[in-house]
Amino acid sequence: MAVVIVQPAPGETPPLVSRVLAAAGMDSRTVLLTDGEAPSADLYGVEGMIVLGGRGCGFGETAGGPALLRNALAAEVPVLALGTGTRMLTAGGSPAARTASGAPGADRAVQLTPAAGADPLFAGAEQPPPGLRPARDPLHLPADTVVLASCDGLPAQAFRIGGSAWGVRFLGRNGAADPWAAGLLGRFAALVTARSEHTAARAFFTRRAEAWEERFAHQTPAYEAGVARMRLAPGGVAVDLGCGTGRAMPALREQVGAGGRVLGIDVTPAMLAAAARHGRTRHGRLLAADCTRLPLPGASVDGIFSAGLLDHLPDPYAALREWARVSAQDGVLLLFHPSGRAERAARHGCPLDPSDLLAEENLRPALEGAGWHLDAYEDADGRFLARAVLRARTRGGPAAAQPARLPSAGASG
The missing domain is CATH 3.40.50.880 (Class I glutamine amidotransferase (GATase) domain)
Structure with missing residues (x-):
């Protein structure tokens, strides 16, 4: 330090x-x-x-x-x-x-x-x-x-x-x-x-926010295909968590429709400012926040899309519990990356790490421990995708929050 x-x-x-x-x-x-x-x-x-x-x-x-x-x-x-x-x-x-x-x-x-x-x-x-x-x-x-x-x-x-x-x-x-x-x-x-x-x-x-959108624009179709796997109902609430420039927000808006709500949340204000410049406020609201301490009511979110975030957090298990807290019954969590694990490891000149949180044998128990059920797992060239659904809440348990109205969150930046 x-x-x-x-x-x-x-x-x-x-x-x-x-x-x-x-x-x-x-x-x-x-x-x-x-x-x-x-x-x-x-x-x-x-x-x-x-x-x-x-x-x-x-x-x-x-x-x-x-x-x-x-x-x-x-x-x-x-x-x-x-x-x-x-x-x-x-x-x-x-x-x-x-x-x-x-x-x-x-x-x-x-x-x-x-x-x-x-x-x-x-x-x-x-x-x-x-x-x-x-x-x-x-x-x-x-x-x-x-x-x-x-x-x-x-x-x-x-x-x-x-x-x-x-x-x-x-x-x-x-x-x-x-x-x-x-x-x-x-x-x-x-x-x-x-x-x-x-x-x-x-x-x-x-320092990368200004050029981020142009650099990775070619990944937009992959993001759209990933969001499609969430299968959210019209009128729901969807969150692009660790949204960066908000590339998933247009596809999330298409799923929840005009009657739904979309939030793009990121910890870096410069990324949110770039998202606003690229018109993502037409699809939802932008909010600067820590993904492990979300300023959202319990049981208020129907779907969370998160690309390339979970395994970079200092305490991913706490993050999974927090995401369960804000999710409604049967809420969907989609973990995504436009590259498979082996593809990314090779790009960095490293072998696959058996302790990698995103390996299925590690991710499944981590999700289960936080209240999620993993119902789809794909790790191939060109895509990593894990889809989980929130299990039934335990009466009186930490996830037993009642639905509440989301706070207003204006565009950041």
């Missing part, structure tokens, strides 16, 4: 930053933004980013920030900007809507705002200690900024942009803020760890 430390010029990384990251078992590497150098924009292996300031730090305020930071924000990689590094963060965000500034004067106490109590990073934090130096320089804040710490006359001393980027502007004097800063860095390291699986997926797919 790696955290990138972005600095505007050569210099030693603050010992506190290095110490906290090392204690959390994280590797770190430094990216310098010196004149004439263009750091790589590749996020491969990057689970978090810390942006440090420096004397005269203003890099990227007019250029929109370095590409590495812009890519991190787009892929929702957790970012923590400290001191004047917050200028770089705000320059990489959305267009400015307001300005935080204050007139010089006596030091004022920095206080957490009520919003900090529900913030993913600041929740549980103590109030900052006395002896801090609030930032006084103007800072242009993106429209979606949430202020997390402020002081009288000097607003926005700490803030969050979107759901994955934080800025902390105030500084300690004579080490007065070290314990508080150590706690902040420790919580950031814990957040990076907790989000690492999703971060890796978003980083991988975000």
